[in-house]
Amino acid sequence: MKALEREMTSDSSGRAAQVVTGVILITIGLLFLADRMMFAHAFSRYWPVLLIIWGLGHAVARRKGGGVWLIGTGAILLLHTLDIFRLNDSWPLFIVIAGLNAIWGGLVPSHRDRRREGGHDD
16 A cells, blocks of 8 residues: 555656656747747846756655745846846845745655655645
8 A cells, every 4th residue: 555655756756857847848948949039038048047947847746945046036136137136235135045945844744755754744
């Protein structure tokens, strides 16, 4: 029975990883397509979105940290490339992100932690 539960759990995490990989590949492909179609300026400004998507993938897959670092770093870099909030002014936000990451890690157990404790993914 435990083996079946482990297989089902690994199957769902494998599917989540496939979805995340697919989204990343589609995003990269669309960005390269935009670049080929003379939208290089857009790519140079919006590349941090890739980090945000990657972080969201970690959050969906319930990996340790939930992608907080990737989402936060992507958001800060996106604000920087859009000239909304300069990086030299926003470096304290990395400390805030570290705190959020610590809180997230303490409140939301990772998929691996739940499996180790014998819990179920609902």
